[in-house]
Amino acid sequence: MHAASADSPERQQILPQEPAALAALGGAGARLGMPRRPIGPHGPFRRAALWVEARQRPAGPNAPSLGEALERPTSRERILALARWAPSGDNTQPWRFEMAGDSGIVVHGFDTRDRCVYDLDGHASQLSIGALLETIGLAASGERQRASCTRRSGLPDTMPTFDIMLEPDPGGCPSPLIAFIPRRSVQRRPMATRPLAAEEKKALEAAVGPAYGVLWIEGLSARLQAARLMFANAKIRLTTPEAYRVHREIIEWNAGFSADRVPDRAVGLDFLSLRLMCIAMKSWRRVQFFNRFLAGTWLPRLELDWLPSLACAAHFALLSQSEPTTVDDYVEAGRALQRFWLTATRLGLSLQPEMTPLIFSRYVRQARAFTSVAAAWRQAEMGERRLRRLLGNEAAPRTVFMGRIGAGPTPVWRSLRRPLAELVIRRAASLPARTPPPSGGGS
Ligand SMILES: Cc1cc2nc3c(=O)[nH]c(=O)nc-3n(C[C@H](O)[C@H](O)[C@H](O)COP(=O)(O)O)c2cc1C
Numbered sequence: 053m054h055a056a057s058a059d060s061p062e063r064q065q066i067l068p069q070e071p072a073a074l075a076a077l078g079g080a081g082a083r084l085g086m087p088r089r090p091i092g093p094h095g096p097f098r099r100a101a102l103w104v105e106a107r108q109r110p111a112g113p114n115a116p117s118l119g120e121a122l123e124r125p126t127s128r129e130r131i132l133a134l135a136r137w138a139p140s141g142d143n144t145q146p147w148r149f150e151m152a153g154d155s156g157i158v159v160h161g162f163d164t165r166d167r168c169v170y171d172l173d174g175h176a177s178q179l180s181i182g183a184l185l186e187t188i189g190l191a192a193s194g195e196r197q198r199a200s201c202t203r204r205s206g207l208p209d210t211m212p213t214f215d216i217m218l219e220p221d222p223g224g225c226p227s228p229l230i231a232f233i234p235r236r237s238v239q240r241r242p243m244a245t246r247p248l249a250a251e252e253k254k255a256l257e258a259a260v261g262p263a264y265g266v267l268w269i270e271g272l273s274a275r276l277q278a279a280r281l282m283f284a285n286a287k288i289r290l291t292t293p294e295a296y297r298v299h300r301e302i303i304e305w306n307a308g309f310s311a312d313r314v315p316d317r318a319v320g321l322d323f324l325s326l327r328l329m330c331i332a333m334k335s336w337r338r339v340q341f342f343n344r345f346l347a348g349t350w351l352p353r354l355e356l357d358w359l360p361s362l363a364c365a366a367h368f369a370l371l372s373q374s375e376p377t378t379v380d381d382y383v384e385a386g387r388a389l390q391r392f393w394l395t396a397t398r399l400g401l402s403l404q405p406e407m408t409p410l411i412f413s414r415y416v417r418q419a420r421a422f423t424s425v426a427a428a429w430r431q432a433e434m435g436e437r438r439l440r441r442l443l444g445n446e447a448a449p450r451t452v453f454m455g456r457i458g459a460g461p462t463p464v465w466r467s468l469r470r471p472l473a474e475l476v477i478r479r480a481a482s483l484p485a486r487t488p489p490p491s492g493g494g495s
Contacts, residue, residue, distance in 0.1 A: 128155060128218060129472065131191040131199075136469045137234045138187040138390060140180035141170060141407070142302040143314055143467040147184055148477045152215070159185065160477070161212040167301070169294040169422055170411050174209055175382045179453065181212055182386020183393075187233055190394075192218055194226040209379050232397040237466045239402035240320030240356065242363030243458030252399050259395035260370060260388040267447055269367035274442075278406075278456075279361035281438045285409040286357040288431050290349040292423045296336050305330055308465040317465035320356050360404065365458035367406065369443050369451040376452055385452035396457055405455040413439045417449065 125133065132149055140146060141164075150158040163177035171177055185201055192199040198221040204213040247270060248256075257266045269278055289295045307315035316326055329352065332342040342348030361367070370389060376382055396403045413436040415422045423429060440448045 127195040127197065128157065131188060131195055131197070131218070132157065132475070133472045134191040134194070134230070134233055135184060135187040136472060136475060137236070138180065138184040139236070139238065139393065139405075140183070141176040142168070142298070143310065143312065143469075144168075144177065144180065144302075145312070145470055145475070146177040146180055147475070149472075149475055150477055150479070155218045157188070157216040157218070159188075159214040159216060161214070163210055165210065168298050169292070170298065170408060172415065172420060172422055173418070174379070175376075175414075176407065176411065178212060178379050178382035179386035179389060181214075182383035182388075183390035184386075185214060185216075185383065186387035186390040188216060190227045190229050190233065193221070193224055194230045196224055196226075197221055198224060203380065203383070212379050212383065229391070229394040229398060232394045235462070236393055236397040237463055238318070238404055239460060239463050240318065240360065240404050241460075241463065242360055243402050243456070243460035244365065245363060246365055246459055248365045248401075248457070252401065255399060256368075256392055256395055259391040261391070263373060264385070264388045264452070265371040266392075267369040267371055267443060267451075269369070269442065270365070272362075275362050275364070275367065277442055278367045279358050281409055281435065281442055282357040282361045282406060283353050284431060284438065285412065285435050286353040287349055288412060288423070288428045288435070289408060290339075290352060291343055292425050292428045293336050294423050296333070296339055300333060303333075309468050311468045311470050314467055315465055318463060318467060320360065321352065322355065325351050325355055361456065363458070364404075364456040365401075367454065367456045369447065370453040371447055371450045372452050373450070375449040382452070389453045392453075400459060401457055402460045402462070403455055403457045405453065407454060409435055409439050410451055410454050412436070413448065 128151065136145065144164055146162050146164065148160045148162075150160060152158050159181070161177065161181040163174035164171045165174050165177075168176075189199045189201075195218075197218045200217045200219065202215050204215060207213050248268075253266075253268065260266060269275065289299075302313050303319065304310035304313040304315050308317045309315050316330070319326070319329075321329060328342075332338050332348060339348065370385065370392065372381065372385060376385060393403055412422070412432040414420075416432050416436040421429070422432075442448075443451060
Protein backbone atom coordinates (compact mmCIF):
# COMPACT_ATOMS: atom_id res chain seq x y z
CA MET A 53 0.00 0.00 0.00
CA HIS A 54 1.20 3.50 -0.64
CA ALA A 55 0.14 6.84 0.77
CA ALA A 56 -1.39 9.21 -1.79
CA SER A 57 0.05 12.69 -2.03
CA ALA A 58 -2.16 15.77 -1.83
CA ASP A 59 -2.56 15.94 -5.62
CA SER A 60 -2.46 12.29 -6.41
CA PRO A 61 -5.20 10.74 -8.57
CA GLU A 62 -6.59 9.15 -5.40
CA ARG A 63 -7.14 12.54 -3.81
CA GLN A 64 -8.52 14.08 -7.00
CA GLN A 65 -11.30 11.47 -7.07
CA ILE A 66 -12.94 12.99 -4.02
CA LEU A 67 -15.84 14.89 -5.46
CA PRO A 68 -15.71 17.03 -8.56
CA GLN A 69 -14.33 14.05 -10.47
CA GLU A 70 -17.40 11.88 -9.92
CA PRO A 71 -18.40 11.97 -13.61
CA ALA A 72 -14.88 10.77 -14.41
CA ALA A 73 -15.49 7.80 -12.17
CA LEU A 74 -18.65 7.07 -14.16
CA ALA A 75 -16.67 7.19 -17.39
CA ALA A 76 -14.25 4.72 -15.85
CA LEU A 77 -17.12 2.27 -15.41
CA GLY A 78 -17.88 1.97 -19.12
CA GLY A 79 -16.03 -0.62 -21.17
CA ALA A 80 -13.82 -1.46 -18.24
CA GLY A 81 -13.66 -5.08 -19.30
CA ALA A 82 -11.73 -4.22 -22.39
CA ARG A 83 -8.96 -2.73 -20.34
CA LEU A 84 -8.40 -5.70 -18.14
CA GLY A 85 -6.37 -7.58 -20.69
CA MET A 86 -7.91 -10.90 -19.79
CA PRO A 87 -7.57 -13.89 -22.14
CA ARG A 88 -10.36 -14.15 -24.68
CA ARG A 89 -12.68 -17.08 -24.29
CA PRO A 90 -15.90 -17.54 -26.28
CA ILE A 91 -17.97 -17.87 -23.09
CA GLY A 92 -17.34 -16.08 -19.83
CA PRO A 93 -17.02 -12.53 -18.65
CA HIS A 94 -14.35 -11.58 -21.21
CA GLY A 95 -15.44 -13.63 -24.19
CA PRO A 96 -16.94 -12.13 -27.35
CA PHE A 97 -20.53 -12.82 -26.20
CA ARG A 98 -20.08 -10.86 -23.02
CA ARG A 99 -18.21 -8.12 -24.89
CA ALA A 100 -21.04 -7.90 -27.41
CA ALA A 101 -23.53 -7.64 -24.53
CA LEU A 102 -21.45 -4.86 -22.99
CA TRP A 103 -21.37 -3.07 -26.34
CA VAL A 104 -25.17 -3.29 -26.68
CA GLU A 105 -25.54 -2.06 -23.11
CA ALA A 106 -23.22 0.84 -23.76
CA ARG A 107 -25.22 1.80 -26.89
CA GLN A 108 -28.42 1.79 -24.83
CA ARG A 109 -26.92 4.07 -22.22
CA PRO A 110 -28.69 7.42 -22.12
CA ALA A 111 -26.67 10.33 -23.41
CA GLY A 112 -26.98 14.08 -23.46
CA PRO A 113 -28.52 16.30 -20.82
CA ASN A 114 -30.54 13.48 -19.29
CA ALA A 115 -27.56 11.24 -18.81
CA PRO A 116 -27.12 10.50 -15.14
CA SER A 117 -23.98 11.52 -13.37
CA LEU A 118 -22.45 9.94 -10.31
CA GLY A 119 -23.66 12.89 -8.30
CA GLU A 120 -23.95 16.56 -8.58
CA ALA A 121 -20.89 18.58 -7.68
CA LEU A 122 -21.57 21.13 -5.00
CA GLU A 123 -20.60 24.65 -5.97
CA ARG A 124 -18.24 25.49 -3.12
CA PRO A 125 -18.28 22.47 -0.90
CA THR A 126 -16.82 22.70 2.55
CA SER A 127 -14.50 19.89 3.53
CA ARG A 128 -17.30 18.41 5.65
CA GLU A 129 -19.59 18.38 2.61
CA ARG A 130 -16.86 16.84 0.47
CA ILE A 131 -16.44 14.09 3.05
CA LEU A 132 -20.17 13.34 3.12
CA ALA A 133 -20.59 13.61 -0.65
CA LEU A 134 -17.94 10.92 -1.03
CA ALA A 135 -19.01 8.80 1.92
CA ARG A 136 -22.59 8.47 0.64
CA TRP A 137 -21.15 6.05 -1.97
CA ALA A 138 -20.94 3.44 0.78
CA PRO A 139 -22.97 0.32 -0.16
CA SER A 140 -26.29 -0.48 1.47
CA GLY A 141 -28.71 -3.38 1.09
CA ASP A 142 -30.96 -2.68 -1.92
CA ASN A 143 -29.39 0.80 -2.07
CA THR A 144 -31.61 1.90 0.84
CA GLN A 145 -29.06 4.40 2.16
CA PRO A 146 -30.40 4.03 5.72
CA TRP A 147 -28.82 7.23 6.94
CA ARG A 148 -29.41 10.95 7.10
CA PHE A 149 -26.88 13.59 8.10
CA GLU A 150 -27.25 16.54 10.40
CA MET A 151 -24.56 19.20 10.51
CA ALA A 152 -23.60 19.92 14.12
CA GLY A 153 -21.62 23.03 14.99
CA ASP A 154 -18.68 23.91 12.77
CA SER A 155 -17.16 20.50 12.30
CA GLY A 156 -19.53 17.91 13.69
CA ILE A 157 -21.85 15.51 11.89
CA VAL A 158 -24.69 13.52 13.37
CA VAL A 159 -25.36 10.33 11.41
CA HIS A 160 -28.99 9.35 11.94
CA GLY A 161 -29.20 5.69 11.03
CA PHE A 162 -32.46 3.78 10.63
CA ASP A 163 -33.48 0.37 9.42
CA THR A 164 -36.17 -1.06 7.18
CA ARG A 165 -37.51 -3.85 9.40
CA ASP A 166 -41.08 -2.62 8.96
CA ARG A 167 -41.02 -3.29 5.22
CA CYS A 168 -38.09 -5.49 4.23
CA VAL A 169 -38.04 -9.24 4.82
CA TYR A 170 -34.23 -9.19 4.56
CA ASP A 171 -33.91 -6.68 7.40
CA LEU A 172 -36.34 -7.94 10.06
CA ASP A 173 -33.71 -7.66 12.79
CA GLY A 174 -32.16 -4.47 11.38
CA HIS A 175 -28.77 -6.17 10.92
CA ALA A 176 -28.55 -5.59 7.17
CA SER A 177 -29.05 -1.85 7.74
CA GLN A 178 -26.57 -1.87 10.63
CA LEU A 179 -23.93 -3.44 8.36
CA SER A 180 -24.59 -0.71 5.82
CA ILE A 181 -24.30 2.00 8.47
CA GLY A 182 -20.95 0.50 9.52
CA ALA A 183 -19.79 0.69 5.90
CA LEU A 184 -20.84 4.34 5.82
CA LEU A 185 -18.97 5.21 9.03
CA GLU A 186 -15.83 3.53 7.71
CA THR A 187 -16.16 5.48 4.47
CA ILE A 188 -16.54 8.75 6.37
CA GLY A 189 -13.23 7.99 8.12
CA LEU A 190 -11.50 7.21 4.81
CA ALA A 191 -12.92 10.31 3.13
CA ALA A 192 -11.86 12.44 6.10
CA SER A 193 -8.28 11.22 5.72
CA GLY A 194 -8.35 12.71 2.21
CA GLU A 195 -9.08 16.09 3.81
CA ARG A 196 -6.25 15.60 6.32
CA GLN A 197 -8.84 15.15 9.04
CA ARG A 198 -9.60 12.49 11.58
CA ALA A 199 -13.20 11.41 12.26
CA SER A 200 -13.91 10.27 15.79
CA CYS A 201 -17.22 8.51 16.17
CA THR A 202 -19.42 7.80 19.21
CA ARG A 203 -22.75 6.00 19.21
CA ARG A 204 -25.45 7.80 21.20
CA SER A 205 -26.75 5.77 24.10
CA GLY A 206 -30.37 5.47 25.19
CA LEU A 207 -31.88 5.28 21.71
CA PRO A 208 -33.75 2.28 20.33
CA ASP A 209 -31.86 -0.17 18.09
CA THR A 210 -34.03 1.02 15.20
CA MET A 211 -32.30 4.44 15.37
CA PRO A 212 -28.54 3.92 15.64
CA THR A 213 -27.25 7.47 15.89
CA PHE A 214 -23.61 8.56 15.80
CA ASP A 215 -21.87 11.79 16.72
CA ILE A 216 -18.88 12.38 14.50
CA MET A 217 -16.23 14.95 15.28
CA LEU A 218 -13.86 16.00 12.52
CA GLU A 219 -10.47 17.17 13.72
CA PRO A 220 -7.43 18.32 11.77
CA ASP A 221 -4.83 15.62 11.25
CA PRO A 222 -2.01 17.46 9.47
CA GLY A 223 0.40 14.56 9.82
CA GLY A 224 -2.08 11.96 8.54
CA CYS A 225 -1.95 10.37 5.08
CA PRO A 226 -4.95 10.08 2.77
CA SER A 227 -6.04 6.46 2.59
CA PRO A 228 -5.09 4.69 -0.64
CA LEU A 229 -8.69 3.37 -0.73
CA ILE A 230 -10.21 6.83 -1.32
CA ALA A 231 -10.09 6.62 -5.12
CA PHE A 232 -12.09 3.40 -5.02
CA ILE A 233 -15.02 4.67 -2.96
CA PRO A 234 -17.13 5.83 -5.95
CA ARG A 235 -15.80 3.07 -8.24
CA ARG A 236 -16.78 0.17 -5.99
CA SER A 237 -20.02 -1.36 -7.22
CA VAL A 238 -21.80 -4.67 -6.95
CA GLN A 239 -21.24 -7.05 -9.90
CA ARG A 240 -24.15 -9.48 -10.33
CA ARG A 241 -22.96 -10.94 -13.64
CA PRO A 242 -20.41 -13.72 -14.26
CA MET A 243 -16.81 -13.09 -13.23
CA ALA A 244 -13.59 -14.84 -14.28
CA THR A 245 -12.87 -18.20 -12.67
CA ARG A 246 -9.13 -17.49 -12.39
CA PRO A 247 -8.24 -18.41 -8.79
CA LEU A 248 -7.26 -15.53 -6.55
CA ALA A 249 -3.52 -15.06 -6.25
CA ALA A 250 -1.91 -15.54 -2.83
CA GLU A 251 -1.08 -11.81 -2.66
CA GLU A 252 -4.68 -10.87 -3.45
CA LYS A 253 -5.97 -13.07 -0.65
CA LYS A 254 -3.34 -11.72 1.71
CA ALA A 255 -4.34 -8.10 0.97
CA LEU A 256 -8.04 -8.91 1.45
CA GLU A 257 -7.40 -10.74 4.72
CA ALA A 258 -5.32 -7.83 5.99
CA ALA A 259 -8.08 -5.38 5.03
CA VAL A 260 -10.64 -6.82 7.46
CA GLY A 261 -8.30 -6.37 10.42
CA PRO A 262 -7.34 -8.72 13.24
CA ALA A 263 -10.88 -8.99 14.66
CA TYR A 264 -12.17 -10.80 11.55
CA GLY A 265 -11.18 -13.79 9.52
CA VAL A 266 -11.89 -14.72 5.91
CA LEU A 267 -13.05 -18.18 4.95
CA TRP A 268 -12.43 -18.94 1.27
CA ILE A 269 -14.68 -21.33 -0.64
CA GLU A 270 -12.57 -22.19 -3.66
CA GLY A 271 -12.25 -24.87 -6.30
CA LEU A 272 -14.92 -26.27 -8.57
CA SER A 273 -16.50 -28.70 -6.13
CA ALA A 274 -16.78 -26.06 -3.36
CA ARG A 275 -18.24 -23.57 -5.85
CA LEU A 276 -20.73 -26.24 -6.94
CA GLN A 277 -21.74 -26.68 -3.31
CA ALA A 278 -22.19 -22.90 -3.01
CA ALA A 279 -24.17 -22.88 -6.28
CA ARG A 280 -26.55 -25.53 -4.92
CA LEU A 281 -27.06 -23.46 -1.77
CA MET A 282 -27.71 -20.25 -3.73
CA PHE A 283 -30.03 -21.99 -6.22
CA ALA A 284 -32.15 -23.55 -3.45
CA ASN A 285 -32.14 -20.33 -1.41
CA ALA A 286 -33.35 -18.28 -4.39
CA LYS A 287 -36.59 -20.26 -4.45
CA ILE A 288 -37.50 -18.62 -1.13
CA ARG A 289 -36.90 -15.19 -2.64
CA LEU A 290 -39.07 -15.97 -5.66
CA THR A 291 -41.99 -17.77 -4.02
CA THR A 292 -42.81 -15.69 -0.96
CA PRO A 293 -45.12 -12.66 -1.03
CA GLU A 294 -42.92 -10.99 1.62
CA ALA A 295 -39.90 -11.00 -0.72
CA TYR A 296 -42.07 -10.05 -3.72
CA ARG A 297 -43.18 -6.87 -1.93
CA VAL A 298 -39.54 -5.90 -1.35
CA HIS A 299 -38.48 -6.57 -4.94
CA ARG A 300 -41.42 -4.56 -6.27
CA GLU A 301 -40.34 -1.61 -4.14
CA ILE A 302 -36.62 -1.67 -4.79
CA ILE A 303 -36.30 -2.35 -8.53
CA GLU A 304 -36.44 0.67 -10.79
CA TRP A 305 -37.71 -0.61 -14.15
CA ASN A 306 -36.34 0.39 -17.55
CA ALA A 307 -33.38 2.03 -15.88
CA GLY A 308 -29.62 1.66 -16.04
CA PHE A 309 -29.08 3.91 -13.03
CA SER A 310 -31.10 4.67 -9.95
CA ALA A 311 -30.48 7.16 -7.17
CA ASP A 312 -32.62 5.44 -4.56
CA ARG A 313 -33.18 1.85 -5.78
CA VAL A 314 -31.55 -0.86 -7.90
CA PRO A 315 -31.94 -0.29 -11.67
CA ASP A 316 -33.34 -3.37 -13.42
CA ARG A 317 -30.33 -3.54 -15.76
CA ALA A 318 -28.02 -4.03 -12.76
CA VAL A 319 -29.97 -7.03 -11.51
CA GLY A 320 -27.97 -9.42 -13.70
CA LEU A 321 -30.65 -10.78 -16.05
CA ASP A 322 -30.44 -10.77 -19.86
CA PHE A 323 -32.86 -8.64 -21.86
CA LEU A 324 -35.50 -11.35 -22.43
CA SER A 325 -35.55 -12.60 -18.84
CA LEU A 326 -35.79 -9.03 -17.65
CA ARG A 327 -38.83 -8.38 -19.85
CA LEU A 328 -40.48 -11.57 -18.55
CA MET A 329 -39.72 -10.61 -14.98
CA CYS A 330 -41.14 -7.13 -15.54
CA ILE A 331 -44.38 -8.64 -16.87
CA ALA A 332 -44.61 -11.23 -14.09
CA MET A 333 -43.89 -8.79 -11.30
CA LYS A 334 -46.88 -6.57 -12.06
CA SER A 335 -48.84 -8.53 -9.43
CA TRP A 336 -48.30 -11.33 -6.94
CA ARG A 337 -51.01 -13.39 -8.71
CA ARG A 338 -49.00 -13.18 -11.95
CA VAL A 339 -45.86 -14.29 -10.15
CA GLN A 340 -47.75 -17.27 -8.73
CA PHE A 341 -49.09 -18.11 -12.21
CA PHE A 342 -45.60 -17.94 -13.76
CA ASN A 343 -44.19 -20.04 -10.93
CA ARG A 344 -46.88 -22.71 -11.14
CA PHE A 345 -47.39 -23.08 -14.87
CA LEU A 346 -44.33 -21.66 -16.59
CA ALA A 347 -41.51 -22.91 -14.35
CA GLY A 348 -41.06 -19.23 -13.48
CA THR A 349 -38.34 -19.67 -10.87
CA TRP A 350 -35.99 -21.75 -13.03
CA LEU A 351 -34.75 -19.11 -15.44
CA PRO A 352 -33.94 -16.41 -12.88
CA ARG A 353 -32.45 -18.93 -10.47
CA LEU A 354 -30.16 -20.30 -13.17
CA GLU A 355 -29.14 -16.87 -14.39
CA LEU A 356 -28.93 -15.01 -11.09
CA ASP A 357 -27.73 -17.73 -8.74
CA TRP A 358 -26.48 -20.97 -10.30
CA LEU A 359 -24.30 -19.58 -13.10
CA PRO A 360 -22.81 -16.65 -11.18
CA SER A 361 -22.02 -18.98 -8.25
CA LEU A 362 -19.86 -21.03 -10.61
CA ALA A 363 -18.55 -18.09 -12.61
CA CYS A 364 -16.32 -16.51 -9.97
CA ALA A 365 -12.92 -17.13 -8.43
CA ALA A 366 -14.29 -17.95 -5.00
CA HIS A 367 -17.01 -17.40 -2.46
CA PHE A 368 -15.97 -15.93 0.84
CA ALA A 369 -17.31 -15.56 4.36
CA LEU A 370 -16.19 -12.82 6.75
CA LEU A 371 -16.06 -14.29 10.23
CA SER A 372 -16.13 -12.47 13.53
CA GLN A 373 -14.54 -13.99 16.62
CA SER A 374 -17.88 -14.79 18.20
CA GLU A 375 -21.47 -14.77 17.01
CA PRO A 376 -22.53 -11.12 16.41
CA THR A 377 -25.63 -10.06 18.36
CA THR A 378 -25.59 -6.33 19.11
CA VAL A 379 -25.98 -3.26 16.91
CA ASP A 380 -22.33 -2.43 17.61
CA ASP A 381 -21.24 -5.91 16.45
CA TYR A 382 -22.94 -5.38 13.11
CA VAL A 383 -21.76 -1.79 12.69
CA GLU A 384 -18.19 -2.90 13.33
CA ALA A 385 -18.60 -5.77 10.84
CA GLY A 386 -19.90 -3.27 8.28
CA ARG A 387 -16.68 -1.31 8.65
CA ALA A 388 -14.65 -4.45 7.93
CA LEU A 389 -16.78 -5.37 4.94
CA GLN A 390 -16.30 -1.96 3.37
CA ARG A 391 -12.49 -2.19 3.76
CA PHE A 392 -12.66 -5.68 2.20
CA TRP A 393 -14.82 -4.51 -0.72
CA LEU A 394 -12.76 -1.39 -1.41
CA THR A 395 -9.57 -3.44 -1.31
CA ALA A 396 -11.11 -5.88 -3.80
CA THR A 397 -11.92 -2.94 -6.09
CA ARG A 398 -8.37 -1.67 -5.71
CA LEU A 399 -7.10 -5.11 -6.77
CA GLY A 400 -9.34 -5.02 -9.86
CA LEU A 401 -11.67 -7.65 -8.42
CA SER A 402 -15.47 -7.61 -8.60
CA LEU A 403 -17.69 -8.67 -5.75
CA GLN A 404 -21.31 -9.58 -5.13
CA PRO A 405 -22.72 -9.98 -1.64
CA GLU A 406 -24.67 -13.22 -1.07
CA MET A 407 -26.51 -12.27 2.04
CA THR A 408 -29.91 -13.91 1.77
CA PRO A 409 -28.80 -17.48 2.75
CA LEU A 410 -27.12 -15.95 5.77
CA ILE A 411 -30.19 -13.92 6.67
CA PHE A 412 -32.70 -16.78 6.27
CA SER A 413 -30.39 -19.08 8.28
CA ARG A 414 -30.30 -16.53 11.07
CA TYR A 415 -34.10 -16.33 11.04
CA VAL A 416 -34.21 -20.13 11.37
CA ARG A 417 -31.80 -20.02 14.34
CA GLN A 418 -33.86 -17.24 15.94
CA ALA A 419 -37.16 -19.05 15.09
CA ARG A 420 -38.26 -15.78 13.45
CA ALA A 421 -41.32 -16.47 11.28
CA PHE A 422 -40.42 -14.40 8.22
CA THR A 423 -42.94 -15.84 5.79
CA SER A 424 -46.50 -17.08 5.63
CA VAL A 425 -45.47 -19.80 3.15
CA ALA A 426 -44.87 -23.07 5.02
CA ALA A 427 -42.81 -24.59 2.18
CA ALA A 428 -40.48 -21.58 2.23
CA TRP A 429 -39.86 -22.02 5.95
CA ARG A 430 -38.93 -25.69 5.32
CA GLN A 431 -36.59 -24.55 2.52
CA ALA A 432 -34.99 -22.04 4.91
CA GLU A 433 -34.42 -24.86 7.44
CA MET A 434 -32.79 -26.92 4.70
CA GLY A 435 -30.73 -23.89 3.67
CA GLU A 436 -29.51 -23.45 7.23
CA ARG A 437 -28.19 -27.03 7.21
CA ARG A 438 -26.60 -26.52 3.78
CA LEU A 439 -24.92 -23.33 4.97
CA ARG A 440 -23.46 -25.14 7.99
CA ARG A 441 -22.14 -27.88 5.70
CA LEU A 442 -20.55 -25.26 3.44
CA LEU A 443 -18.99 -23.06 6.13
CA GLY A 444 -18.69 -25.48 9.02
CA ASN A 445 -20.86 -25.77 12.16
CA GLU A 446 -18.58 -23.52 14.14
CA ALA A 447 -18.03 -20.80 11.50
CA ALA A 448 -21.60 -20.49 10.15
CA PRO A 449 -23.07 -18.51 13.11
CA ARG A 450 -19.97 -16.27 13.21
CA THR A 451 -20.36 -15.25 9.56
CA VAL A 452 -21.16 -11.55 9.29
CA PHE A 453 -20.99 -11.23 5.50
CA MET A 454 -20.84 -13.57 2.52
CA GLY A 455 -20.30 -13.10 -1.17
CA ARG A 456 -18.54 -14.14 -4.34
CA ILE A 457 -15.47 -12.51 -5.82
CA GLY A 458 -13.41 -12.64 -9.00
CA ALA A 459 -11.74 -10.66 -11.73
CA GLY A 460 -13.97 -9.14 -14.35
CA PRO A 461 -15.32 -5.98 -15.89
CA THR A 462 -16.83 -3.27 -13.73
CA PRO A 463 -20.60 -3.22 -14.21
CA VAL A 464 -21.94 -0.79 -16.78
CA TRP A 465 -25.23 -0.23 -14.97
CA ARG A 466 -25.33 0.55 -11.30
CA SER A 467 -27.11 2.20 -8.43
CA LEU A 468 -26.31 5.84 -7.88
CA ARG A 469 -26.98 7.74 -4.68
CA ARG A 470 -29.41 10.33 -3.40
CA PRO A 471 -27.99 13.84 -3.74
CA LEU A 472 -26.30 15.13 -0.59
CA ALA A 473 -28.90 17.89 -0.28
CA GLU A 474 -31.55 15.21 0.16
CA LEU A 475 -29.53 13.31 2.75
CA VAL A 476 -28.82 16.32 4.93
CA ILE A 477 -31.64 17.01 7.36
CA ARG A 478 -32.15 19.85 9.79
CA ARG A 479 -33.46 17.88 12.73
CA ALA A 480 -33.98 14.21 13.57
CA ALA A 481 -37.72 14.92 13.22
CA SER A 482 -37.24 15.06 9.45
CA LEU A 483 -36.13 11.42 9.33
CA PRO A 484 -37.97 9.17 6.89
CA ALA A 485 -41.18 7.72 8.29
CA ARG A 486 -41.18 4.03 9.16
CA THR A 487 -43.32 3.35 6.13
CA PRO A 488 -41.60 3.67 2.73
CA PRO A 489 -40.68 7.35 2.46
CA PRO A 490 -41.69 9.09 -0.75
CA SER A 491 -38.13 10.07 -1.49
CA GLY A 492 -36.42 9.02 1.68
CA GLY A 493 -34.45 6.21 2.61
CA GLY A 494 -35.10 -0.39 1.02
CA SER A 495 -30.84 -6.45 0.01
C1 LIG B 1 -25.44 -5.31 3.95
C2 LIG B 1 -25.56 -5.46 2.47
C3 LIG B 1 -26.22 -6.57 1.95
C4 LIG B 1 -26.30 -6.73 0.55
N1 LIG B 1 -26.88 -7.87 0.06
C5 LIG B 1 -26.86 -8.09 -1.28
C6 LIG B 1 -27.30 -9.35 -1.81
O1 LIG B 1 -27.69 -10.27 -1.06
N2 LIG B 1 -27.26 -9.52 -3.16
C7 LIG B 1 -26.81 -8.54 -3.99
O2 LIG B 1 -26.79 -8.74 -5.21
N3 LIG B 1 -26.37 -7.34 -3.52
C8 LIG B 1 -26.37 -7.12 -2.18
N4 LIG B 1 -25.88 -5.93 -1.69
C9 LIG B 1 -25.38 -4.90 -2.62
C10 LIG B 1 -26.35 -3.70 -2.67
O3 LIG B 1 -27.54 -4.04 -3.34
C11 LIG B 1 -25.61 -2.57 -3.37
O4 LIG B 1 -24.48 -2.23 -2.60
C12 LIG B 1 -26.49 -1.34 -3.52
O5 LIG B 1 -27.57 -1.60 -4.39
C13 LIG B 1 -25.70 -0.15 -4.04
O6 LIG B 1 -25.10 -0.47 -5.27
P1 LIG B 1 -23.53 -0.33 -5.50
O7 LIG B 1 -22.86 -1.26 -4.48
O8 LIG B 1 -23.32 -0.81 -6.91
O9 LIG B 1 -23.15 1.07 -5.29
C14 LIG B 1 -25.76 -5.75 -0.32
C15 LIG B 1 -25.10 -4.65 0.23
C16 LIG B 1 -24.99 -4.50 1.61
C17 LIG B 1 -24.24 -3.34 2.17
